[in-house]
Amino acid sequence: MPDVGIHLKGEVSLPDLFQKLRQDIGENVGAVGCFVGVVRGLSEDGERVKFLRYESSEDAVKKLEQIAADIEKRPDIWRVMIHHVVDQIAPGEDAIYVLVAGRRRDDVFRALPELMNRVKAEAPIWKKEVTEQREYWVHELAERK
Amino acid sequence: MPDVGIHLKGEVSLPDLFQKLRQDIGENVGAVGCFVGVVRGLSEDGERVKFLRYESSEDAVKKLEQIAADIEKRPDIWRVMIHHVVDQIAPGEDAIYVLVAGRRRDDVFRALPELMNRVKAEAPIWKKEVTEQREYWVHELAERK
Amino acid sequence: MGSALGITVKFFANFREAVGQEQVEVAAAMDVAALLDELVRRFGERMAKQLYESGSKKLCETVNVLVNGRGINLLSGLDTKLKDGDVVAIFPSVSGGG
Amino acid sequence: MGSALGITVKFFANFREAVGQEQVEVAAAMDVAALLDELVRRFGERMAKQLYESGSKKLCETVNVLVNGRGINLLSGLDTKLKDGDVVAIFPSVSGGG
Numbered sequence: 001m002p003d004v005g006i007h008l009k010g011e012v013s014l015p016d017l018f019q020k021l022r023q024d025i026g027e028n029v030g031a032v033g034c035f036v037g038v039v040r041g042l043s044e045d046g047e048r049v050k051f052l053r054y055e056s057s058e059d060a061v062k063k064l065e066q067i068a069a070d071i072e073k074r075p076d077i078w079r080v081m082i083h084h085v086v087d088q089i090a091p092g093e094d095a096i097y098v099l100v101a102g103r104r105r106d107d108v109f110r111a112l113p114e115l116m117n118r119v120k121a122e123a124p125i126w127k128k129e130v131t132e133q134r135e136y137w138v139h140e141l142a143e144r145k
Numbered sequence: 146m147p148d149v150g151i152h153l154k155g156e157v158s159l160p161d162l163f164q165k166l167r168q169d170i171g172e173n174v175g176a177v178g179c180f181v182g183v184v185r186g187l188s189e190d191g192e193r194v195k196f197l198r199y200e201s202s203e204d205a206v207k208k209l210e211q212i213a214a215d216i217e218k219r220p221d222i223w224r225v226m227i228h229h230v231v232d233q234i235a236p237g238e239d240a241i242y243v244l245v246a247g248r249r250r251d252d253v254f255r256a257l258p259e260l261m262n263r264v265k266a267e268a269p270i271w272k273k274e275v276t277e278q279r280e281y282w283v284h285e286l287a288e289r290k
Numbered sequence: 291m292g293s294a295l296g297i298t299v300k301f302f303a304n305f306r307e308a309v310g311q312e313q314v315e316v317a318a319a320m321d322v323a324a325l326l327d328e329l330v331r332r333f334g335e336r337m338a339k340q341l342y343e344s345g346s347k348k349l350c351e352t353v354n355v356l357v358n359g360r361g362i363n364l365l366s367g368l369d370t371k372l373k374d375g376d377v378v379a380i381f382p383s384v385s386g387g388g
Numbered sequence: 389m390g391s392a393l394g395i396t397v398k399f400f401a402n403f404r405e406a407v408g409q410e411q412v413e414v415a416a417a418m419d420v421a422a423l424l425d426e427l428v429r430r431f432g433e434r435m436a437k438q439l440y441e442s443g444s445k446k447l448c449e450t451v452n453v454l455v456n457g458r459g460i461n462l463l464s465g466l467d468t469k470l471k472d473g474d475v476v477a478i479f480p481s482v483s484g485g486g
Contacts, residue, residue, distance in 0.1 A: 014179075015160030025237055027186025033257070034159075034179040035250065037387050041172025054386065057302055057379070059359075084386060092170055096387040105180065105261055112178070113254045116387060125386025126303035137304045139352045139383040182485050199484065202400055202477070204457075229484060241485040261485060270484025271401035282402045284450045284481040 002068030003081040006060050006125075009093065012083045017097055025101060026078040033108035035098040035116060041091035047131035054086040054095060057124040067118045071111050076103040082115065084125060095127075147213030148226040151205050151270075154238065157228045162242055170246060171223040178253035180243040180261060186236035192276035199231040199240065202269040212263045216256050221248040227260065229270060240272075295374045297325065302381035308336045322355060323347075323368040325378060341380075352383040393472045395423065400479035406434045420453060421445075421466040423476060439478075450481040 003020070005012065014036055021032065039052050068080040081099040089095055098115050100108045119125075127138050148165070150157065159181055166177065184197050213225040226244040234240055243260050247253045264270075272283050300313045314332070319325035330338045343350055347368075355362045356379040362370045372378070398411045412430070417423035428436045441448055445466075453460045454477040460468045470476070 014163050018159050025183070027236060030183050030185040032181040032183060034181075035253070036177040036179075037250070038170070038175055038177060040175040040248075055303055056386070057300075057381070091172060103185075105182070105258070108180070109254070109258045113250070116250055119387045120385065123384055123386045124302065124381065125384055126382065127385050128303070137382060138385040140304065200401055201484070202398075202479070264485045265483065267482065268484045269400065269479065269482055271480065272483050273401070282480060283483040285402065
């Protein structure tokens with residue numbers, strides 16, 4: 001069963017998730033991969049970031065579950081965890097944790113980018129970047145380019 | 146400066162390494178990737194593994210440093226950590242930790258497999274697998290195939 | 291025309307900001323195009339700019355419209371018919387995850 | 389022939405097991421081939437089987453021989469000359485890292 005969640009800041013951490021994963025690990029697990037998305041202090045345009053504000057719809061958890069389940073059903077994947085922080089997040093703080101346990105390192109190295117790409121493209125989660133100069137939703141930034 | 150080491154069991158853990166990485170994180174870091182190599186309970190031949198015994202030469206730390214430094218000097222990589230446990234390790238226990246902090250997720254997703262491939266191919270670290278049936282050095286297993 | 295239910299419209303991200311509410315009720319709209327016209331009437335130029343490519347009635351590529359959870363690109367686009375009780379969600383491209 | 393120093397040979401993994409020691413001193417050997425002959429004389433058939441492809445004097449692909457830290461594949465192979473004070477390391481393919 002995949003393990004996913006949407007959290008406020010401070011409710012979740014990589015050490016806690018890793019420990020939870022370790023408590024019930026299959027005998028065929030030889031590799032664990034983790035990804036942590038961190039808020040950068042400089043925007044794409046080089047402006048100093050004050051914070052990012054993440055927002056999600058009520059469907060976000062269901063979508064994260066679906067993404068995680070799609071990967072977890074592979075025979076060489078034991079467990080997928082996706083935990084997103086939806087809150088006001090300062091530079092240096094974590095926005096997302098993705099963990100994958102699988103048979104070999106290739107299994108987890110393949111799964112991690114797929115999971116992140118799908119979360120970015122499919123999960124109903126948005127972010128607004130607030131820099132010292134201005135504030136904008138990140139999709140607006142993409143539009144300008 | 147890359148952060149590498151060869152340890153006995155219990156001297157190192159992912160939470161500790163991750164926390165150390167977080168204590169000094171660049172403002173351009175948007176992504177942290179981790180890999181944990183775990184001892185599997187079943188060998189490639191499906192035999193039940195009792196333990197693995199890792200051995201290294203005195204050059205191992207120097208080689209891990211070199212591998213980490215090669216990746217860390219990339220402009221979009223902030224820090225590389227490689228910590229290997231060289232000891233008798235039971236199924237479910239960790240043998241290696243690799244952490245990479247970088248600008249974007251693509252930077253860390255590219256670096257992680259490269260680091261692991263280089264450690265496997267270049268670091269003077271060997272392992273002997275002891276199953277319920279027999280024991281052998283892992284390179285001998287590769288030879289038989 | 292239509293029961294008391296009407297159509298529920300949910301907004302997210304910049305749309306929620308523009309509207310100042312998480313959701314509104316619209317008494318009736320024949321299709322998505324008519325619904326969006328009604329939203330522009332209520333919420334003005336800012337809503338129009340967020341929905342349409344400038345000076346057109348073509349939805350911005352970054353705008354997603356779901357009817358009862360299904361994207362209108364998989365239905366009939368702006369011509370997708372609406373009926374009482376439908377729930378429409380309007381939001382920009384998602385961008386979660388650090 | 390040669391000073392008191394001789395040649396130091398370090399063993400790792402299965403070679404260390406076969407020899408029962410981490411390292412040995414060899415008084416003199418003209419080249420790597422001669423050194424390996426001496427090791428087979430001292431440590432017998434098990435050493436020969438670990439070094440050579442069966443029934444030949446060709447090194448197994450999994451065997452690495454370093455002279456003063458440089459692989460003999462980058463030097464002159466089995467013909468690599470040795471001199472007093474050299475350190476030779478013998479080990480199989482590495483396989484670290486879970």
